[in-house]
Amino acid sequence: MTRSRTWATAWAVLRLAMAAVTVTAITAQLSKSIGTAAELGRDVTTTITNFFSFFTILSNALAAIVLVWAAVWYFARGRRAVAEPPALAVALACASTYMIITGIVYNALLRNIELPQGSAPIPWSNEVLHxxxxxxxxxxxxxxxxxxxxxxxxxxxxxxxxxxxxxxxxIRGPLVANPVSGDPFWYPYPFLNPNTPGGWLSVIVYVIGIALAIVAVGAFVVGWGRRTGTADTDAGTATRAAASVPSEALSE
Structure with a gap:
């Protein structure tokens, strides 16, 4: 089913829809963060920079861009192709890995953490992104x-x-003051903050653990693609074969 033209078209539309929802969620949360910062007299520039320093925001933004890229490529050229171009394939592998890690880390480590007053995310946006x-x-x-x-x-x-x-x-963490708490440092996630009872040892353990998780998820994504995807040599052969078929046959 996943190799049929009907399915490919439907999934391209779903990719565009997911990208639109993601961009809407990011925009809504950014607007709320800026509005709250302005209302409470916090530094707006730092608030915006901090917002785009979250791995969650970066991974979702990348995912939206790559999903649009994949859909546009499909409607422009992909309907006669047998495999996505290499650059798009790598971008999809990256976006998928980062988003899966975002979901795992948030739901395993961060979902139940109480945030400072005025820092709570928009519930629906939070669920879309995480x-x-x-x-x-x-x-x-x-x-x-x-x-x-x-x-x-x-x-x-x-x-x-x-x-x-x-x-x-x-590097940035100790150079930026937290606009919410006033601390002379800012880290996007508590497990990366060395100014806690666990100190640097705790940070190093978490970084190593998450790094191993990223490698494992990335290996799974690439490995699954190798198992089910089309190899370069196969794609080249099929593309040449498709090019030799009259356009009337392709439309049947």
């Missing part, structure tokens, strides 16, 4: 059409961004 979106990208791994089989070295591309994000977070 539950619905991750579940959709997980489903996309299994049923997304025209998937390409990637080489194992693609896993390096998957893990690159989380490494950069952690380095950025740990």
């Amino acid at each position: 539950l619905i979106g991750p579940l959709f990208l997980l489903a996309d791994v299994f049923v997304g059409p025209l998937r390409r089989s990637l080489p194992w070295r693609s896993l390096w591309a998957v893990v690159a961004f989380p490494i950069v994000w952690v380095v950025y977070t740990m």
Whole structure:
């Protein structure tokens, strides 16, 4: 079913819909954060920068961009293709991995943490970004059409961004004052804050644990694609064969 043109078209529409919902959720939460900061006299610029320093926001923004890319490619060129282009395949693997990790980490570690007054997220937006979106990208791994089989070295591309994000977070953390609590530091998630009883040891343990989880999820995503997707050689052969078929036959 996932290789039929009808399914591919339907899933492309669903990708566009999920991207639209995700962008709406991000925009709504950002608007609320800015409004609250302005109302309470907090630094708005820092609030915006902090907002886009959350892995959740970055992973959802990337997912929305990649889902639109995948849908636009399908409607523009994909209806006669047998596999998505390599760059899109890598981007989908990255977005899927980050969103799955977002869902796991939030629901396992962060869902029941009480936030400071005025910092609570919009409930529906929170569920879109931390539950619905991750579940959709997980489903996309299994049923997304025209998937390409990637080489194992693609896993390096998957893990690159989380490494950069952690380095950025740990360097920026002690340089930025928390606009909510007034602390002379700011970290997007409590398990990355070394100014806690657990200190740096706790942070290192969590970073290693999440890093291993990212590698494991990334390996699963790439491995599943290798199991069910179309290899480069197969795609090239099929594309040449399709090009030799008259356009009247393709429309039947």
